[in-house]
Amino acid sequence: DAGVTQSPTHLIKTRGQHVTLRCSPISGHKSVSWYQQVLGQGPQFIFQYYEKEERGRGNFPDRFSARQFPNYSSELNVNALLLGDSALYLCASRHSRGHPNTGELFFGEGSRLTVL
Amino acid sequence: AQSVTQPDIHITVSEGASLELRCNYSYGATPYLFWYVQSPGQGLQLLLKYFSGDTLVQGIKGFEAEFKRSQSSFNLRKPSVHWSDAAEYFCAVGGTISNFGNEKLTFGTGTRLTIIP
Numbered sequence: 001d002a003g004v005t006q007s008p009t010h011l012i013k014t015r016g017q018h019v020t021l022r023c024s025p026i027s028g029h030k031s032v033s034w035y036q037q038v039l040g041q042g043p044q045f046i047f048q049y050y051e052k053e054e055r056g057r058g059n060f061p062d063r064f065s066a067r068q069f070p071n072y073s074s075e076l077n078v079n080a081l082l083l084g085d086s087a088l089y090l091c092a093s094r095h096s097r098g099h100p101n102t103g104e105l106f107f108g109e110g111s112r113l114t115v116l
Numbered sequence: 117a118q119s120v121t122q123p124d125i126h127i128t129v130s131e132g133a134s135l136e137l138r139c140n141y142s143y144g145a146t147p148y149l150f151w152y153v154q155s156p157g158q159g160l161q162l163l164l165k166y167f168s169g170d171t172l173v174q175g176i177k178g179f180e181a182e183f184k185r186s187q188s189s190f191n192l193r194k195p196s197v198h199w200s201d202a203a204e205y206f207c208a209v210g211g212t213i214s215n216f217g218n219e220k221l222t223f224g225t226g227t228r229l230t231i232i233p
Contacts (some may be wrong), residue, residue: 033221090159106149108159
């Protein structure tokens with residue numbers, strides 16, 4: 001079975017630009033979360049979506065937004081990029097509520113964003 | 117607020133030696149606890165998790181961890197490390213999965229493990 005897939009794997013942007021990152025969850029997973037991992041740090045929670053609705057939001061500015069589509073894939077958008085947005089952006093999915101392994105997050109390999 | 121502390125930024129052990137990585141957490145209720153491993157340039161792979169029950173949990177690749185509520189700890193152990201275990205290890209705490217909107221994981225800053233021959 002395919003794992004969580006993310007695209008693009010690497011990208012370079014300049015300050016002020018906008019970026020869209022994409023994530024396809026594992027088949028059957030309806031919950032998707034986004035995390036930002038700055039070099040040398042642990043991942044920080046950005047958003048969680050379940051059944052196309054936002055269910056959780058971390059401490060990130062409004063420049064960060066996301067959505068989930070009917071097929072449960074998801075996009076993370078970041079506007080007005082800053083140098084500090086340079087990071088590995090990780091997408092994770094999990095089984096639906098009620099599944100015995102609901103609590104387990106499966107991570108993709110991430111999209112590495114460099115802002116110049 | 118939930119938090120995770122991994123006091124060791126970098127640990128070096130010899131191949132074949134035992135390993136213990138420390139993790140302390142702060143959480144207001146019964147936590148869900150996880151250990152993830154990350155190889156350079158890669159995503160996170162789950163090693164093991166604790167939800168409830170037996171406080172000693174077994175994971176993949178020969179790892180185990182013990183939940184000690186009195187010490188708010190969830191230390192990761194392996195009796196004999198292999199060169200392929202060199203990676204970054206992250207401890208994480210999460211809330212109850214029955215309360216949507218509270219599914220986020222809070223990660224520690226990680227411990228980098230180096231294996232020497």
